[in-house]
Amino acid sequence: MKPIxxxxxxxxxxxSLQAQTRHEQSLNTWQFSRDSLHWQTVSVPHDWAxxxxxxxxxxxxxxxxxxxxxxxxxxxxxxxxxxPWIGEGYYATSxxxxxxxxxxxxxxxxGAMAEPTVYVNGHKxxxxxxxxxxxxxxxxxxxxxxxxxxxVSLRNQPESSRWYPGAxxxxxxxxVTMPVVSIDPWATFLRxxxxxxxxxxxAFDTQVKGATGQEGWAVEVSLLxxxxxxxQAAHASLDQEGRVHISLPVANPRLWSPETPHLYRVAVTxxxxxxxxxxxxxxxxxxxxxxxxxRGFELNGQARKFKGVCLHHDLGPLGAALNKAALIRQxxxxxxxxxxxxxxxxxxxxxxxxxxxxxxxxxxxxxxFDMWRYPKxxxxxxxxxxxxxxxxxxxxxLSNRNHPSLVMYSIGxxxxxxxxxxxxxxxGRLQDICHRYDSTRPVTQGMDRVDAALxxxxxxxxxxxxxxxxxxxxxxxISQLPKxxxxxxxxxxxxxxxxxxxFPVRFKVASEEADGQVNGYDTEWCSWSNLPEVDFMAMEDKxxxxxxFVWTGYDYLGEPTPYDNYWPSRSSYFGILDLAGLPKDRYYxxxxxxxxxxxxxxxxPHWTWPGRERQVTPVFVYTxxxxxxxxxxxxxxxxxQKDKTLRGDGPLVSTPELAAERAKRYRLMWNDxxxxxxxxxxxxxxxxxxxxxxxxxxxxxxxxxIKLKADRSTLHADGADxxxxxxxxxxxxxxxxxxxxxxxxxxxxxxxxxxxxxxxxATSVEVFTEPHMHLFSGKLVVxxxxxxxxxxxDVVVKDKKAKLQNTIKLxxxxx
Ligand code: GAL
Numbered sequence: 001m002k003p004i005x006x007x008x009x010x011x012x013x014x015x016s017l018q019a020q021t022r023h024e025q026s027l028n029t030w031q032f033s034r035d036s037l038h039w040q041t042v043s044v045p046h047d048w049a050x051x052x053x054x055x056x057x058x059x060x061x062x063x064x065x066x067x068x069x070x071x072x073x074x075x076x077x078x079x080x081x082x083x084p085w086i087g088e089g090y091y092a093t094s095x096x097x098x099x100x101x102x103x104x105x106x107x108x109x110x111g112a113m114a115e116p117t118v119y120v121n122g123h124k125x126x127x128x129x130x131x132x133x134x135x136x137x138x139x140x141x142x143x144x145x146x147x148x149x150x151x152v153s154l155r156n157q158p159e160s161s162r163w164y165p166g167a168x169x170x171x172x173x174x175x176v177t178m179p180v181v182s183i184d185p186w187a188t189f190l191r192x193x194x195x196x197x198x199x200x201x202x203a204f205d206t207q208v209k210g211a212t213g214q215e216g217w218a219v220e221v222s223l224l225x226x227x228x229x230x231x232q233a234a235h236a237s238l239d240q241e242g243r244v245h246i247s248l249p250v251a252n253p254r255l256w257s258p259e260t261p262h263l264y265r266v267a268v269t270x271x272x273x274x275x276x277x278x279x280x281x282x283x284x285x286x287x288x289x290x291x292x293x294x295r296g297f298e299l300n301g302q303a304r305k306f307k308g309v310c311l312h313h314d315l316g317p318l319g320a321a322l323n324k325a326a327l328i329r330q331x332x333x334x335x336x337x338x339x340x341x342x343x344x345x346x347x348x349x350x351x352x353x354x355x356x357x358x359x360x361x362x363x364x365x366x367x368x369f370d371m372w373r374y375p376k377x378x379x380x381x382x383x384x385x386x387x388x389x390x391x392x393x394x395x396x397x398l399s400n401r402n403h404p405s406l407v408m409y410s411i412g413x414x415x416x417x418x419x420x421x422x423x424x425x426x427x428g429r430l431q432d433i434c435h436r437y438d439s440t441r442p443v444t445q446g447m448d449r450v451d452a453a454l455x456x457x458x459x460x461x462x463x464x465x466x467x468x469x470x471x472x473x474x475x476x477x478i479s480q481l482p483k484x485x486x487x488x489x490x491x492x493x494x495x496x497x498x499x500x501x502x503f504p505v506r507f508k509v510a511s512e513e514a515d516g517q518v519n520g521y522d523t524e525w526c527s528w529s530n531l532p533e534v535d536f537m538a539m540e541d542k543x544x545x546x547x548x549f550v551w552t553g554y555d556y557l558g559e560p561t562p563y564d565n566y567w568p569s570r571s572s573y574f575g576i577l578d579l580a581g582l583p584k585d586r587y588y589x590x591x592x593x594x595x596x597x598x599x600x601x602x603x604x605p606h607w608t609w610p611g612r613e614r615q616v617t618p619v620f621v622y623t624x625x626x627x628x629x630x631x632x633x634x635x636x637x638x639x640x641q642k643d644k645t646l647r648g649d650g651p652l653v654s655t656p657e658l659a660a661e662r663a664k665r666y667r668l669m670w671n672d673x674x675x676x677x678x679x680x681x682x683x684x685x686x687x688x689x690x691x692x693x694x695x696x697x698x699x700x701x702x703x704x705x706i707k708l709k710a711d712r713s714t715l716h717a718d719g720a721d722x723x724x725x726x727x728x729x730x731x732x733x734x735x736x737x738x739x740x741x742x743x744x745x746x747x748x749x750x751x752x753x754x755x756x757x758x759x760x761x762a763t764s765v766e767v768f769t770e771p772h773m774h775l776f777s778g779k780l781v782v783x784x785x786x787x788x789x790x791x792x793x794d795v796v797v798k799d800k801k802a803k804l805q806n807t808i809k810l811x812x813x814x815x
Contacts, residue, residue: 023177030093048168049085050319054765056567078570081164081557095148107137110171119151129384132347133392134399157379164557166320181210182278186398200253204246213237216273219244224265256285256404258340261361285404293484297546306547307594308341312556316579317756317768325722327356338594343549346370346413357405367410374416397437409434412445419452446489472651478544488548493529495573498584499777501605507659510562516763518573522586530654533662537648555579571762578760580781588622601693606738607680608700617675621668625684633678640668701731706806714811715786725782738778745798746771751791751812756783786812
């Protein structure tokens, strides 16, 4: 192996031309049918079920949810989203292929829901069982030059999921054309061996099938700077088995972290006797990770604790159909909250997700399974586990190990086998599979039966013992864990509905109420879970914890706890942000603790309560400042200080009394405020007692205008980019009407189309794909999609009842 320095620059700067030896084509346009009789043109990624209608009959499950402690079976109507995802679906498209000599053709699916069978020109080319797994098929033997037909049939079984899985070709499909002898990106592993701010060493390995060094085959790896110039390069000949190992020194590396997500572009080139045969580009981030008893988790030598969230894969009203703009919006809000990590619960992430996490800076726990051999639902993954788990896990590792954002694998979530010897053995075997292909990342899983998992040795096997909830068991567990640290792999499961406030405010385990909503004061949790304060304390006060992943960052379709038995209710209440992507108040509670770069000052509830005059209406403030004074119409309600004497050293059991007490460490609460219309104002004081910030909430009058706020006003003309427009009503002074439920109609004109609408109400059965919906707690979000041409978009929004209309203009610019 010889490092090439800058004098090799001229030779290497032609890499972008050489890369044309390989060609990737996204297969976006397909014909789709549910019955193979009636066909329509669709754009992939596509989710056939998201347009509804919502109905309790879809996937109606009569079950006891054992993980939730249920013993008796009851009817669970919205468990998997109450959308028509069950059954079969068919996709077809044509592939035009030129001269095939010397070429190989691979179809790449990043997942297909579910059980995809792929046919090329009528020949069965392959099958995959698990809907979340990426897989590739070499279809060269089935192709001929000219036009070819490609067909995919899918099948979704009832009772196969505990959440909304989506349906169809919901992730990208690509055709990759490459030379017969070529480099396989999945056989390629590029990683940081060591790094500090002065220097780093990257290690590169690959194996090329059908090539050896004796025949003159060699590989070159070049690190490019943002302008595309080669910063550093090295090459080496293949060995007898076609393998190559290259080590690449980098001076003054810019290290990757969530705060500085610096990526390097890397060119990989395969030569035979000096001629380029194959080439492609990949990204890498230079960073080190370490886990130890003494220092916990370290990124680039700095100890830190994961401020993570769990995410299911759906994108709210877009369903499971993957979209980059939607992912970016998701991550941006989480980063603003101060989060730095995502757990892809409970399944394999898409490549688009991983690319977004690499480039925006989110550390990732990439998960695989929600069950092994013992089913959590009748037709779940358990039926495939014995035959497929090794292949699925191998694909998890091979498809993701080149992403710098990936910091650990997860082999399971709340696996029923955790109390048994059999479970312990399976855990060891699955962990070994991860290690076989990637020795640089540790392996975890989320365990909920802490005592059983410790007794069977299941927890001790893991590189990282991850516990779901049961924070009161952490202290007892740590002395039995050989590694000396533990992870809150799933935390909180606090429940709330955005903008819904109920009185009297009580700290309690959530239960069903007539309106299908949960109190927005962030005071309710589940029998197995807790409020955010418990986890904040466990992270701050227990030195052996390495971080947490909150259940969940966003609300998701399905699992409407505590309304599992209630209709209509079809999406979760766990989210820190709602299904429309709007922050609940809880967002600011996390932000006040997690975002250490910017201040947070947030007041709740809203202050428009006709009929509550003189009634007790508690006011909470979420802020990073230690102290604040509250005023109602200028009258002081007193000055409050956070109670930092409250400690989380002992076992953190959750009772209503303890929850109310602990809240005083993180929330400022005025529990006796009497409502009078007007103005609620809070003034925050910094640590030295000086006024530092203030916030005011006012009583709203009658609706005078529609307010429209777009997250982005200029879109790319790529047929996929999105703008999210938040709609609300305001009075003549611009104060939002926080309880409005008006019916809103939308029309999109010009260079884009209406894509979806969502108000975050878990009990709504209004579909996401029709351009009208009621406001929920005064708001809804309209999603508009760019077309392929440059131009202007007018989004016209009407409220006929209030006789109001407003238009927002967006631009569609170049790609
Ligand atoms: C956990 C489970 C999650 C979700 C959550 C709700 O036990 O791992 O998938 O069901 O509970 O609180």
